[in-house]
Amino acid sequence: MTKKTFIEVLKKNLHMIPIEDMNDLIYDYEEHFTLGEAEGRTEDEICKSLGNPYDIAKQVRADYVIAEAVEESTSSNILRAVLASLGLGLFNLIFVLGPFLGLAGVLIGLWAASLGVTLSGICLVLGMAFRPLLELIPYVVVSMPFGNMAAILIGIGFTAMGLLMGIGTYYLTKGGLSLTARYLQFNYNIISNRKDNPRKGARDEN
Amino acid sequence: MNIQFKKGVLELCVLAILDQKDCYGYELVNELSDSIAISEGTIYPLLRRLKKEGFVTTYLRESQEGPPRKYYQITEVGKETKDALLGEWHKFVNGVNDVVAKESE
Numbered sequence: 001m002t003k004k005t006f007i008e009v010l011k012k013n014l015h016m017i018p019i020e021d022m023n024d025l026i027y028d029y030e031e032h033f034t035l036g037e038a039e040g041r042t043e044d045e046i047c048k049s050l051g052n053p054y055d056i057a058k059q060v061r062a063d064y065v066i067a068e069a070v071e072e073s074t075s076s077n078i079l080r081a082v083l084a085s086l087g088l089g090l091f092n093l094i095f096v097l098g099p100f101l102g103l104a105g106v107l108i109g110l111w112a113a114s115l116g117v118t119l120s121g122i123c124l125v126l127g128m129a130f131r132p133l134l135e136l137i138p139y140v141v142v143s144m145p146f147g148n149m150a151a152i153l154i155g156i157g158f159t160a161m162g163l164l165m166g167i168g169t170y171y172l173t174k175g176g177l178s179l180t181a182r183y184l185q186f187n188y189n190i191i192s193n194r195k196d197n198p199r200k201g202a203r204d205e206n
Numbered sequence: 207m208n209i210q211f212k213k214g215v216l217e218l219c220v221l222a223i224l225d226q227k228d229c230y231g232y233e234l235v236n237e238l239s240d241s242i243a244i245s246e247g248t249i250y251p252l253l254r255r256l257k258k259e260g261f262v263t264t265y266l267r268e269s270q271e272g273p274p275r276k277y278y279q280i281t282e283v284g285k286e287t288k289d290a291l292l293g294e295w296h297k298f299v300n301g302v303n304d305v306v307a308k309e310s311e
Contacts (some may be wrong), residue, residue, distance in 0.1 A: 021254070028231050028250045031276065035232040038271070049239075050247035060251045067258070 001047040003033045013057035017064045025060065058087060066188055069181040078177050081184050096187060103176050110169040118162025124155030216244070216252060218295060221288035224262060224280040231276065253278060261287050 007026060014022045029050070036046040050056075062084045069081035085096045127134065128151045134140050146154070216238075223229060223237055231253065235246045256262045261284035266274040280288070 025250060025254055027276070028253070029247075031230075031273075032232050032235065032246075032250070034272065049245075051245035053247070056247045056251060059248065060254070063251060063255060 001044065001053075003030075003043045003047070006033075006047050006050070006053050009053040010057055013054060014060060017061065021064070062087070062188055066181070066185050069184060074177070078180050078184075081181060085184050085187060092187065096184065099183070100180060103180065107169065107173050107176055110165070110172065114162050114165035114169050116162070117165055118159055121155050121158025121160070121162055124158060125152055126155075128152045128155065215291075215295070216248075217256065218288065218291040220249070220252060220256065221261065221280060221284055221291070224278055225285060225288055228277045228279045230267075231278070234278065256284070260284070 007029060010026060010029065011022070014025070032050070033043065033046055037043070065077075065081045065084040069077045082096060082100050085092050128148055131148075219238055219242065220234065223234060229237070231250060234253070235249050238244060238249065239246055253262065257264060257278075260281060262278050262280055264276050264278055267277050269275045
């Protein structure tokens with residue numbers, strides 16, 4: 001591999017980290033090549049001793065994205081971190097994607113339930129409040145198996161319950177995102193030390 | 207045994223070298239690869255991370271043979287981390303020696 005190719009592979013695979021961090025890193029590698037050549041080593045020798053630039057870039061990306069996710073657990077950071085983790089190998093398909101989808105599913109379900117309960121409560125209250133108006137529409141009958149007052153109170157109760165569920169789910173989601181971030185960090189630490197990891201084009205790296 | 211430990215060993219080596227003197231990247235890589243077989247390319251991301259975590263800082267120094275060189279310097283926090291890692295290393299080595307000694311009885 002030539003120096004030009006090596007550096008280009010790095011640049012192409014690091015375009016998502018902050019530009020100054022990338023430039024810093026590229027500067028280091030270019031300096032490494034310059035000094036190596038001054039010692040009389042060939043570009044090819046230097047490339048071999050540096051290792052696979054794809055793997056280096058992958059490691060830098062995962063490092064960066066996971067650190068970001070732990071710092072600030074927004075959904076987009078977490079998603080990026082999950083994707084970067086998946087890029088680190090087949091191993092992760094089971095141990096990252098699986099639990100992540102499961103957690104996402106539960107949270108989506110809870111959000112939907114909260115919305116449903118809240119809406120049914122609101123509808124109950126509005127239905128009672130606008131009953132005279134609604135019953136003017138042909139064929140519409142607003143009827144409850146309980147009294148008017150009870151209906152309104154139940155409606156308010158449902159709305160309140162739905163909103164509380166929503167608040168609870170919000171905190172669960174935040175907790176879930178931060179838990180995911182920590183799990184990804186844990187997972188990354190484990191796999192970056194595995195030598196039998198079925199990574200694409202895996203090299204024996206420290 | 208701590209999984210982080212293996213990564214930490216390389217960290218320990220880098221910090222230990224920088225504790226002795228400031229180095230530029232290539233110098234550091236050479237010193238390390240003299241004693242340990244490593245993929246030299248992984249040292250620079252490691253240095254980058256150490257800098258982000260505040261264990262080392264960098265500065266440029268003029269050089270006679272071309273563009274200014276980027277030197278790495280250990281910080282106070284870096285020294286503390288190095289001491290902690292060194293402690294873990296000694297514990298580990300002693301532990302292994304104990305086990306091996308028992309086995310050969």
